[in-house]
Amino acid sequence: MERKYWVPALEKANDILLLISEHPAELKLIDLSKQLEINKSSMFTLLNTMEALQWVVREKDSTYSLGSKLGAWGNAFFKQFSLIDRFRKEAAVTKQTLLETIQLAKLEQQEVLYLAKEEMPSPVRIASEPGKKLPAHATALGKAMLAWLDHTEFGALYAEEALTPSLTQHTLRSREELLRDLASVRETGCAFDREEAVMGFCCVAAPIRDGDGRVVAAISCSMFKHEWEQKRELAKQEICALAKRLSQS
Template sequence: MEKKYWVPALEKADDVLQAISEQPSKLRLIDLSNRLGINKSSMFSLLNTMEALDWVVRETEGTYSLGSKLGYIGNAFFKQFSLIDRFRKEAAVTKHTIQETIQLAKLEQHEVLYLAKEEMPSPVRLASEPGMKLPAHVTALGKAMLASLDMPEFVKLFPQEALEPCLTPHTIGRRSELLKQLGVARVQGYAFDLQEAVMGFCCVAAPVRDAQGQVIAAISCSMFQHEWEQKRELAQREICALAAKLSQSTA
C-alpha cells in the first residue's frame, strides 16, 4: 500500500494491539516498549489514549489486555456478514411468495450501498447489483433508512433544498418533500419508490434494526409498475415481515 498519506501513530497503535492480542495480560509498558522499539514516553501516550478509548485495559499488575471497544467492533464486523447470510436464507423464501427480487442495502452518507439480492428469473434484470450505489433520496431503501435519522444528521447529508441527481420525472427534487415522505415512512415502518429511480419500476422497503433498535440496513422488493398495482399490499406485508425477522435475528 502507498504510504504517501500514512499515519505512523496508527501503525504503532496497530503494532501495540497486535502484541497485546498475542499475549493478553502478560505485557507491561516496558515490555511493549522494548518489543516494539517505541520509546517509553511515546508508548505511555499510546497506551493512555487507547485505554481512554476502551481499546485496551490496564490491569492491576500493570499488564494490558484488549478492551471492550474492540470486542464491539469485532462483533459488528462479523455481524455484517452474518446479516447477509441470514438475508439470503430468509429472502430465498420471501421472493417465491412475492415472485419478485429482494434486495439488501445499507446507508453510506447520502447513498445506499447494495449488499446482496435474491433474484427471481425475469427477462429484465434489476441494475442494482451488490457493490453498486444509488442516491438515497431516489430509492425506497434509502428512504427507509433516512427516516431513522434525526434532523441534524439529515441536514448534514442534504444541506441544500434542491436534491440532485434527478433520475426520472418522478424523482423527489426538494428536501422539504423528502422530509414529508420520511415522516410518513417513520410512522408506517416502510417506504416507497414510485418510478423515482427507474421509470416503469416501483418498490417498497423496510428497515432492519440491531439489538439496540438502531437501523443498520434495509430490504426492498422492486417490480414493474403494472405488477405493482396487483401485488403492492402483498409486497408491503412480506417485506415488513422479512425486515422484522432479520431484525429479531440481530438481537
C-alpha cells in the first residue's frame, strides 16, 4: 500500500492492539513500550486515548486487554455477512413473486455500495453488481437510507445546494429537491427512483434496521418503466415486507 498518506499514529495503535490481542491481560505499559519500541510518553498517550475510546481496558494490575468497542465492531463485521446470507434466502422468494431483480446496498458517504442482488433473467442487465457504487441522491436505495440521517449528518454530506453528478435528465439536482423527497420517504417508509439513475428503469426501496432501530442498509426492486405502473404497488408492498423481515426487531 502507498504510504504517501500514511498516518503513523494509527499504525502504532494497530500494532498495540495486535500485541494485546496476542497477550491479553499480560502486558503493562512498560512491556508494550519495550516490545514495540515506542517511547513511554507516546505509549502513555496512545493507551490513554484508546482506553477512553474503549478500544482497550486497563486491568487492576495495570495490564491491558482489548476493549468492548472492538467486540462491537467484530459483531458488526460478521452481521453484514449474516445480512447478505439472509437477504439471499428471503429475496429469492420475493423476486419470484415480483419477477424482478432485488438489490441490497449500504450507504457510504454520498454513495450507495451494492452488496448483493437476486437477479431475474432479462435481456437487459441492471448495472448493480456487488461492489459497484452510485450517487445516493440518484437512487431509491440511497434515499431510503439518507432519509433517516439526523440534521448534522445530512448537512455534513450535503453542504452545497447543487447535487452532482446527474445521471439522467430526471436526477435530482438540488439539496432542496432531495430534502423534499426524503420527507416523503419518512412519511411513507419507502423511496422511489423514477428514471433518476438509469433511463427506462424505475425502482422502489425500503430501509433495513438493526436491533436499535438504526438504518444499516436498504433493499430495492428495479423494473422497466413500462412495467412500473402495473407493478408499483405490489413492488412497494413486497419490498417493505422484505425489509421488515430482514430488520432485527
